[in-house]
Amino acid sequence: MLERCxxxxxxxxxxxxxxxxxxxxxxxxxxxRHKEEAEDAAQDAFVQVYLALPNFRHQSxxxxxxxxxxxxxxxxxxxxxxxxxxxxxxxxxLVEGAHEDPxxxxxxxxxxxxxxxxxxxxxxxxxxxxxxxxxEGLSYAEIAEVLGIPIGTVxxxxxxxxxxxxxxxxxxxxxx
Amino acid sequence: MAESEANLNMCEWQRKVSAYLDGMLVSEETAxxxxxxxxxxxxxxxxIEWQQIRLQFxxxxxxxxxxxxxxxxxxxxxxxxxxxxxxxxRIWQFDSWFTRLDVAFRAAMAAAILxxxxxxxxxxxxxxxxDTVQAKIQQVIRLIPLVHSNESxxxxxx
Numbered sequence: 001m002l003e004r005c006x007x008x009x010x011x012x013x014x015x016x017x018x019x020x021x022x023x024x025x026x027x028x029x030x031x032x033r034h035k036e037e038a039e040d041a042a043q044d045a046f047v048q049v050y051l052a053l054p055n056f057r058h059q060s061x062x063x064x065x066x067x068x069x070x071x072x073x074x075x076x077x078x079x080x081x082x083x084x085x086x087x088x089x090x091x092x093x094l095v096e097g098a099h100e101d102p103x104x105x106x107x108x109x110x111x112x113x114x115x116x117x118x119x120x121x122x123x124x125x126x127x128x129x130x131x132x133x134x135x136e137g138l139s140y141a142e143i144a145e146v147l148g149i150p151i152g153t154v155x156x157x158x159x160x161x162x163x164x165x166x167x168x169x170x171x172x173x174x175x176x
Numbered sequence: 177m178a179e180s181e182a183n184l185n186m187c188e189w190q191r192k193v194s195a196y197l198d199g200m201l202v203s204e205e206t207a208x209x210x211x212x213x214x215x216x217x218x219x220x221x222x223x224i225e226w227q228q229i230r231l232q233f234x235x236x237x238x239x240x241x242x243x244x245x246x247x248x249x250x251x252x253x254x255x256x257x258x259x260x261x262x263x264x265x266r267i268w269q270f271d272s273w274f275t276r277l278d279v280a281f282r283a284a285m286a287a288a289i290l291x292x293x294x295x296x297x298x299x300x301x302x303x304x305x306x307d308t309v310q311a312k313i314q315q316v317i318r319l320i321p322l323v324h325s326n327e328s329x330x331x332x333x334x
Contacts, residue, residue: 008259013252021245026238035239042241043248050257112236119233133198134230140200151200159194162226172232173225 002062006053017046024070030131031074031124033116044073060145067138067146071128078124111172118168122161129154130161186218193219197226 004012024045029038048069056065119127125147132138132146133154140158144151166173189212195201196209213219252258 010258159191
């Protein structure tokens with residue numbers, strides 16, 4: 001199929017976009033937490049695939065290569081100050097809103113806000129590793145290849161992301 | 177060796193537990209962490225909470241982008257990705273145009289098209305032809321007694 005894409009076969013491109021759009025949008029959205037930005041990042045990724053396809057030599061799997069492109073396109077769209085800081089009253093509102101839910105169940109909207117806020121507190125490099133491992137299910141080796149970092153760094157960033165999220169999302173966690 | 181492991185602080189243990197959770201430890205280390213988990217409530221709690229966090233993210237509903245596949249293909253076309261063209265192109269264009277419309281408007285359009293088709297069917301040439309044939313048959317039937325009566329008149333004259 002990639003060969004057909006190289007030759008400019010419209011139908012092959014349609015198959016690629018149909019097959020990988022979901023992945024591209026999902027990863028971009030989970031990194032950016034912004035629908036329109038994620039849509040643009042996913043689109044950028046396919047254009048990057050088109051531009052880089054002549055140089056793709058099958059040294060890595062297409063999927064891994066594609067993940068790398070999507071992650072780079074998403075990271076390029078992160079605002080210059082990636083950590084979205086809420087003022088104290090906003091933080092209290094979110095956390096108390098979660099705590100004071102009468103049934104002990106946080107409303108979906110509040111939960112989404114809390115997840116949004118929490119993940120935006122992570123530095124982009126921790127956030128990316130967390131998304132790829134915990135939500136996309138990539139192995140450490142795959143993440144290392146996607147991000148071009150050693151496996152030890154993957155392990156350390158993931159641990160830090162997990163610990164930070166554990167602190168930030170206390171209101172959502174049960175007593176264990 | 178055993179002493180240095182005993183001296184691992186909680187953070188260091190939890191770091192190992194994190195790797196253990198992902199199956200990233202060699203068998204010897206795996207056994208050590210498994211043994212540690214038997215006695216350390218804090219590390220067990222960490223595992224449970226990490227899993228809860230993962231579940232929270234996995235079960236949140238993500239926004240959808242139903243029109244974006246078509247938009248992306250249009251952009252690829254503009255970038256010059258397509259050197260061969262086929263019928264899909266027109267389908268994408270239609271899909272792109274159609275899916276940008278509001279859902280209610282699309283439903284109303286579909287209903288209007290269906291109604292128009294039904295109406296057209298009832299006045300279609302096939303039906304008209306059928307009606308014409310029926311009319312002719314009835315005309316022929318009406319003529320039959322006349323033919324008979326004409327024949328009988330001729331016989332009587334003879």
